[in-house]
Amino acid sequence: MYANLLLLHKITVSLFLLFYLIRLIGLLGNISAIQSMFTKKPVRILVDMVISTIFLITGVWMLLNIPGSLIGTLLIIKIGLVFLSIPLAIIGFKKNKKGIAVVAVALVLGAYGLGEMNKKRPAVNESMVRTSVTANELFVASNCALCHGVEGKQPNTAIGAIDLTKSKISDDEISKRITNGKNNMPGYKKRLSEEQVKMLTEYVKSLRN
Ligand code: HEC
Missing domain, CATH: 1.10.760 (Cytochrome Bc1 Complex; Chain D, domain 2)
Structure with a gap:
């Protein structure tokens, strides 16, 4: 059960990141084919709702089950970055604000990197x-x-x-x-x-x- 949830979390995070990078390339390069793809309803539902909801729910579920004393600073910063990136991404992509979109994607990338670092630094006394x-x-x-x-x-x-x-x-x-x-x-x-x-x-x- 848990291994499946973790796998689902990893897959949806990777997809989310991939779609956001593609979307950012479309925005920065003014590539209208990419930009219009992300305004299509099925794509929006998939990326903005299905994928992001699954990755948030699996993430929160794991967080609630990890012993409190193992929740280190890196993990907290990681979660903070993810939640900060969401409103920025919405503003950046909806209003075509390139700088904000870059920051949003950079925050998600940073969170991903911190997640990887966290794995290599178990909390010990x-x-x-x-x-x-x-x-x-x-x-x-x-x-x-x-x-x-x-x-x-x-x-x-x-x-x-x-x-x-x-x-x-x-x-x-x-x-x-x-x-x-x-x-x-x-x-x-x-x-x-x-x-x-x-x-x-x-x-x-x-x-x-
Ligand atoms: C954050 C929680 C956590 C901590 C801390 C932790 N483990 Fe684990 N341990 C796990 C999980 C989860 C697995 C299952 C990994 C898998 O196969 O998916 C596991 C698996 C193992 C296994 C493999 C068992 C098997 O039959 O496959 C051993 C051995 C083990 N842990 C020993 C330790 C030892 C020794 C420590 C301390 C140095 C430790 N663990 C600390 C969560 C933890």
Whole structure:
């Protein structure tokens, strides 16, 4: 369920961005074929209503299900940029104001970039990560428990987290998942040392019953 929502979110965001870039090219280059395409009703309904509604609803739904303490500054700025871009895009494109349309599209692009950056910067409790001695402390300090639950068995299924006691993947795959992340699981490459990833890999395995 969640993986599908995330996929839908990514597809609609990409389409939205693509259509806005095309529309911007039409506006900036005074290409009437493109401009008139976007005034046609079916295209307007698809882009302005269907696509943008799906991407906003899936985005808000995910946001509401992410543990509050994991909502970092980057994510908040990202959402701010998206909501700022919408009225600007409406004004820019409807009134043919090129500068405003450029700013609107730049904001959406910026939000997209921030989303990508955010994935690579999982929130951890840094001082606690430094002083963690046991793997369990490290699991908590790295906020693993916020998504996977205490001892990995109360996953936040709304965002697609997995019950680690039922996980069957290999050691290598566990390490890779912690390092690189996947879907809504952030990658810890920049936040944890190789040693710490190894410790967590052993810990994740030890949770299985
Ligand atoms: C923001 C929530 C979140 C945090 C924080 C998080 N995870 Fe995950 N984790 C997920 C999600 C979502 C998946 C499922 C990814 C997928 O396959 O779509 C996952 C999958 C995994 C898997 C793969 C399980 C399997 O069988 O496929 C492992 C192992 C794992 N997480 C360990 C950890 C560890 C260790 C930490 C802390 C260093 C951690 N996770 C932090 C959300 C999170």
